[in-house]
Amino acid sequence: MASPQEVLTASGRDSLTDQEVQQFHQQGYLILRGLGDEDLRRRMLHVTLEGLHRSIEPLEFEADVHYPGAPESRSVAGGQTVRRLKQAFSRDIVFLEWIQSPAILNRLKQLLGPQVLCPLAHHNCIMTKEPRFSSDTGWHQDIRYWSFEQPELISVWLALGKENLHNGCLQVIPGSHRVQYDRDCFDDAKFFRADLDKNAPVLAQRRAVELEPGDVLFFHCKTLHAATRNYSEDTKYSVVFTFRSSDNPPVPGSRSSASAELLLH
Numbered sequence: 001m002a003s004p005q006e007v008l009t010a011s012g013r014d015s016l017t018d019q020e021v022q023q024f025h026q027q028g029y030l031i032l033r034g035l036g037d038e039d040l041r042r043r044m045l046h047v048t049l050e051g052l053h054r055s056i057e058p059l060e061f062e063a064d065v066h067y068p069g070a071p072e073s074r075s076v077a078g079g080q081t082v083r084r085l086k087q088a089f090s091r092d093i094v095f096l097e098w099i100q101s102p103a104i105l106n107r108l109k110q111l112l113g114p115q116v117l118c119p120l121a122h123h124n125c126i127m128t129k130e131p132r133f134s135s136d137t138g139w140h141q142d143i144r145y146w147s148f149e150q151p152e153l154i155s156v157w158l159a160l161g162k163e164n165l166h167n168g169c170l171q172v173i174p175g176s177h178r179v180q181y182d183r184d185c186f187d188d189a190k191f192f193r194a195d196l197d198k199n200a201p202v203l204a205q206r207r208a209v210e211l212e213p214g215d216v217l218f219f220h221c222k223t224l225h226a227a228t229r230n231y232s233e234d235t236k237y238s239v240v241f242t243f244r245s246s247d248n249p250p251v252p253g254s255r256s257s258a259s260a261e262l263l264l265h
């Protein structure tokens with residue numbers, strides 16, 4: 001469970017307090033309660049359910065990732081279970097409205113600087129976690145496959161419904177974004193190894209990011225995080241985007257530079 005000091009309530013403000021800014025920099029994540037505008041949240045959920053119902057591409061399937069618990073291929077039982085509705089921005093204007101709302105953009109500016117961009121190459125999706133055929137995502141840092149001049153990006157995660165340990169909420173390691181871990185702490189796929197004795201004290205610090213509908217998590221691209229499969233009866237839905245400052249461009253020729261970016265106003 002997140003401790004009370006880590007849980008802050010938006011309380012009508014459209015900015016972070018100094019304490020919240022400091023907390024983000026120290027912990028590498030920040031939970032903000034009730035930040036998602038209720039009308040926008042409902043519209044995003046509607047677009048999500050519609051996208052699933054009509055199988056609107058591009059989709060990522062659980063079977064594509066080969067994580068523990070995932071169906072072996074798209075053709076076996078559960079093989080058509082969707083893991084992500086990709087390209088969220090191309091699905092409905094509501095996602096742009098959400099990230100451009102002062103509640104989000106003002107806070108990002110406080111953390112990243114006056115000019116904020118949203119790379120479309122990363123996240124830009126709705127994560128769906130189905131009860132029966134979802135998978136375990138191992139401990140990792142999102143920056144592992146991203147290429148920017150500096151490892152300084154922030155992801156914003158909006159809970160469209162409840163998120164808890166039972167349905168596979170995110171878990172994070174506070175302060176891990178400030179630590180340089182040895183290369184051998186990670187496996188070949190750059191997952192932080194849970195089977196390694198020397199990683200045990202790090203993983204013992206895990207915190208569950210339990211969210212109510214409309215709660216938002218800001219987290220740093222080097223923050224170690226993981227999530228289990230969904231053990232509940234209901235699907236979990238979360239909207240995720242990533243942001244950078246204008247002085248931290250993607251490395252030319254990398255996958256991070258291969259897609260357009262939104263300059264936010």
Ligand SMILES: O=C(O)CCC(=O)C(=O)O
Pocket residue numbers: 127135136137142168169170225226227228
């Ligand atoms: O919800 C999950 O299973 C984890 C998602 C995640 O960590 C990611 O996509 O980077």
